[in-house]
Structure formats: structure tokens, C-alpha cells
Amino acid sequence: MSVVPIPARRDTSPAAAQGGRGAGLSWLAVPALVFFVGFGVIPLVGVLLLSFSSWDGLGDINFAGLESWRAVLSDPGLPHALWVTFLVMALSWLVQTPASILIGVFLAGHQRYRAVLAVLYFIPLLLSSAAIAITYKALLDPNFGLGAGLQIPFLVQDWLGEPVLAMGVVIFVVSWQYIPFHSLIYQGGVRQIPRSMYEAAEIDGAGRMRKFFSITLPQLKYTIITSSTLMVVGSLTFFDLIFVLTAGGPGDATRVLALDMYKRGFQANLMGPASAIACILVLVGLLMALLLRRLGGRDASASQMEGA
Amino acid sequence: MATTLTKEQARTTARHAGPRRRSAGERPNWLGGAVGWLWLVIVIVPIYWIVITSFKSQSTYYAENPLVPPADPTLANYKMVIEANFIRYFLNSLVVAVGAVAPAVAVSFMAAYAIVRGSRGRFLRWTNSLFLMGLAIPLQATVIPIYLIIIRLHLYDTLLALILPSIAFAIPLSVLVLSNFIRDVPKELFESMRLDGATEWGTLWHLALPLTRPAVVTVTIYNALQIWNGFLLPLILTQSPDQRTLPLALWSFQGQYSINVPAVLASVVLTTLPILVLYVLGRRQLLAGLTAGFGK
Numbered sequence: 107m108s109v110v111p112i113p114a115r116r117d118t119s120p121a122a123a124q125g126g127r128g129a130g131l132s133w134l135a136v137p138a139l140v141f142f143v144g145f146g147v148i149p150l151v152g153v154l155l156l157s158f159s160s161w162d163g164l165g166d167i168n169f170a171g172l173e174s175w176r177a178v179l180s181d182p183g184l185p186h187a188l189w190v191t192f193l194v195m196a197l198s199w200l201v202q203t204p205a206s207i208l209i210g211v212f213l214a215g216h217q218r219y220r221a222v223l224a225v226l227y228f229i230p231l232l233l234s235s236a237a238i239a240i241t242y243k244a245l246l247d248p249n250f251g252l253g254a255g256l257q258i259p260f261l262v263q264d265w266l267g268e269p270v271l272a273m274g275v276v277i278f279v280v281s282w283q284y285i286p287f288h289s290l291i292y293q294g295g296v297r298q299i300p301r302s303m304y305e306a307a308e309i310d311g312a313g314r315m316r317k318f319f320s321i322t323l324p325q326l327k328y329t330i331i332t333s334s335t336l337m338v339v340g341s342l343t344f345f346d347l348i349f350v351l352t353a354g355g356p357g358d359a360t361r362v363l364a365l366d367m368y369k370r371g372f373q374a375n376l377m378g379p380a381s382a383i384a385c386i387l388v389l390v391g392l393l394m395a396l397l398l399r400r401l402g403g404r405d406a407s408a409s410q411m412e413g414a
Numbered sequence: 415m416a417t418t419l420t421k422e423q424a425r426t427t428a429r430h431a432g433p434r435r436r437s438a439g440e441r442p443n444w445l446g447g448a449v450g451w452l453w454l455v456i457v458i459v460p461i462y463w464i465v466i467t468s469f470k471s472q473s474t475y476y477a478e479n480p481l482v483p484p485a486d487p488t489l490a491n492y493k494m495v496i497e498a499n500f501i502r503y504f505l506n507s508l509v510v511a512v513g514a515v516a517p518a519v520a521v522s523f524m525a526a527y528a529i530v531r532g533s534r535g536r537f538l539r540w541t542n543s544l545f546l547m548g549l550a551i552p553l554q555a556t557v558i559p560i561y562l563i564i565i566r567l568h569l570y571d572t573l574l575a576l577i578l579p580s581i582a583f584a585i586p587l588s589v590l591v592l593s594n595f596i597r598d599v600p601k602e603l604f605e606s607m608r609l610d611g612a613t614e615w616g617t618l619w620h621l622a623l624p625l626t627r628p629a630v631v632t633v634t635i636y637n638a639l640q641i642w643n644g645f646l647l648p649l650i651l652t653q654s655p656d657q658r659t660l661p662l663a664l665w666s667f668q669g670q671y672s673i674n675v676p677a678v679l680a681s682v683v684l685t686t687l688p689i690l691v692l693y694v695l696g697r698r699q700l701l702a703g704l705t706a707g708f709g710k
Contacts, residue, residue, distance in 0.1 A: 131535070226458055232690055291704070335550070
């Protein structure tokens, strides 16, 4: 995104070859490091330590060995919460990715639509998860919601009262909130595909579908990895949306790990088991990021660095 | 600079860009178009519904067609929400957002500059890896120790309790996006600054910052959005109504007026309005920045 109108010129001086004066700059990174270590790294270590403690959130913190882990791992709620978390992750990925790619390709191609769309299209990005959850709760209300008001029988269902429907609503609302963001990422990715590739394909007589599957999609590989990493790690943090929308219900149908952690920790005052759940959450996040890195050959961060 | 373009200029650019993009033999993308417009409808209907419903009285809400604007729009819902301490919650959110975003962007920019310009150092490489690791970790998982730290610092139920962790949470992505942009500044410019005798601090301030202003604006808006809409930290780190931020206030409104849907939706509109104004002002910048920042 350089805005400098200076012609590229290779500098062959020894200083440039060494990449400038590097060592003296370290102090500039210290303030960020202090904040990140203080409220990111230390809590990360802390959550592991707290998982070996018994703490009610108020009193003293006592070492309790493996008690919390034993309690969490033997609780049938854990496999269920893990399953729900993976289900939300997989389904929201499956819905969001194809839609975001299609919309991203569309937005990258046509300037005049883009101007119209860009104004309204990205509003979901601005709303808080709490606002979105509250809106959909009212909108889907079987007695007073949109379906009842318009007398559309299909819409008049107990959307948040049936486990399968509630899961469907969560996936829909998540997609509603995040597809604009991911289509933006794909739009940027499509813009970076060299035109010459399409021109060459056109000379060879390739049609739109052929160009899409043979050029656009393969060229978007790293964008897909970037977007998927953000999507997958992000799906682990869908706490507020689900908390306000369904509170994990009906029953435990939408009780994801993050919600499980909150409920055990801050509602049941079991900070030890809640910390164990948090550790599992971190582990799942890291594993998924590593897996995506394997799939793509490099991870989101690397793709950003090498792409620059 | 995108924001300084006039509408006329922007239109001209678009007109020139249009035919060039649609090269020989390219037909309109019907499938993409259909999905794009369908999605627009899916996005717009709920938003339209929120806005018109917020002007309805409770009785007309139950009686009227939900998609028809009210015959006699009322501001009573807005009045009620504003009287329910909305200004206080708004100011709290503002303090937290400004108090967290300004330092977060400042320290992230300094770190990004150091990482790009001094990438040979072991310390900086290690720091960069640490920030990148932060991207792969759901930082919400660290809220229990953060809660403990905030209590021990005697900051529980204060706005500062929300500001400090918010800064930390904003750093990984900010450093990533900013360093991507700083990397695009031609090396020659840094060299000539150096030959002119500028210090690194001066170079950062007078060269890197002005040249990467679009990225700084993007990161600022993005973080402001995240923090303004934050829910979990206010939920666990504050307690008294006086320290509530808007999303939390929204949630408690919902409990309070659960039967008065128009009033709840008026509060949704009011909490979104400030960020909507920001969006309208910085839309080009935000969208251009996000596409470039994440699309690489």
C-alpha cells in the first residue's frame, strides 16, 4: 500500500545490504512487549498454573494437583462441549468460505456494484455481537417475531428452543456477522492475481468456470489459509454471541468451550476446572493453526510476511 | 490518499478502471452477482427492521406488519433509553476505546517499525514470533488469570481494568498489519533520511508514520471497533452499573425491557450509531486498508 511515487532503484551500498542499523531499534518494541507479556503471556502461563489449583475466584488459591483436570476430563460435558465447538467451527467455515469467495470475486470485478454494496454491505462488521444476538432473538421470536408478523409458517418455529434449529441459527448469525469481513479479505486476494494469467487463459479459450477453478481458486490458496485461520481461531471466541443468543441452550446444545469456561469459572466459581477448559481452548487453537499451516505450506502470519 | 479524493475524482477513477478490468470477452459474473445481491438482502432486511421497529410504540409493534414503517413514528423509545443512563455508558465506552486504542496503535507502530527495520536482531525476531503466536491463540482463554491480575492490582470494577488487557489483545494483529505496510516503504527513503542525519525516532515519526498513515487509520478503526464492541472483559472485570460499557448496557437493557422490543432495538441503534458515523467518515480508508492488510 505504498503511496510513494518513487521509482524503484536498487541500492547496493553495504548498509542497505545489511538491512540498515538493526540492533539499536530493539527498545522500540519494548512497550508493546510489556503489554503483551503482562496481559497475554503471563495470563497464558497463569491459566496453566491455575488449572492445578482450587480457587473460587475470591479466596485463597491453593494447589490442588490434578483435581481440576480429573474433574474436567471425566465430565461428560467436556466431549459434548468439544463436539459443539468443532461443529460450530466446521459448519461456519463451510458456510462462510464458499460464500465469501464468491462475493469477494464478485466485488473485485465490478466497480460500479462495489460502490453501492460497500456502503450497506459491511454494516454487520460494525454491530457488536451483543447487538446482533439481541436483534436475532427478537426477530426469530415464534410469537412476536418476523415470521409471526408476516404470517410465514416456515419462519414460525421455536428457533432457539430446538437443539438442531438453535445450532442452525448460531451458524447463520455467525455467517451474517463475518461473511462481509472475509469477502473483503478475498476481494483483496483476487486483486493481487496478475491479469496476465487470465489473459493467457482467454487466449487458450478458457471459459469463466475454467478460469475460476484453474486460476482464481489456486491463486487464492494463501488467502484461503489466512481467512480460514482467522475464522477457525475466531470461532473459538464466539462467546458473547452465543452467550446472549442462546446462553448455551436449549439444554447444552450450543454450549461451546468458551461458554463452558465462563459458566464453570464465573457462574459456578470453579476457577480450577475453568482454567483447565481454557488450556484445552488454547490447545485447540494452536492445533488448528498448525494444521492449517501444514495444509497450506505456511501459516497466515508467514504468508503475510513472505507476501510483502 | 483515498479519503481526500472528491466524489467526482472517485467516479472518474472508477470509470477508467471499469473497462480496463473487464478485458476482452469477459461477461458479467452472474453467479457472483446473484450471491452478492442475495447476501445484500440478507444483510439489509434485519438492519431495516431494527431501524423501523425502534420508532414503533409497543402496541403497534405487536399489531402492525413488521416490515412496514410505522404510521406514527415515535421517539419515545429513544427518550427512554437515553434517560436510562445511556450517556454515562457511552462516555465509559469512549474512555475505554480512546484509552486503549491510542496506546495500542502507538506501541504497535513502534514495535512494527523495529521489527521491519531491525529484523536482524535475535530479540526482535523472537518478539515478532511471540506476537504472531498471539494470532493463533484465542486470547479470551486468558481471562481467568487476567481477572486475578486485575483484582490483585486493585483495578476491579474500574475502566482501567478494561483498558489494559484491551491494549494487549490489540497488539498481535496491529503489529502484523502495520509491519506489512512499513515493509512496503522503499528502503531508499530510509537511507536518505539517515544520510540527512535523522535519528531512528525522527525517521519513524517523520517518514514511516506519514507514509503508512492509511494503515494506521485502518488499524485504529479496526481496534476501535473491536474494543467498542467488546463484551467479555466488561462482563467479568466490572460489576457496578456505573462502569458499564455499551454492549453490556445493551445486554442489561434487554433483561430490563425484555417485553419492550422496540425499546431494546432503539438501544441497539443508539449503541451502533457512533461507530456508524465513524464508518461513514472512514469507509474508504477502512475497506481499502482491510483488503490490503489481510488479503496478502
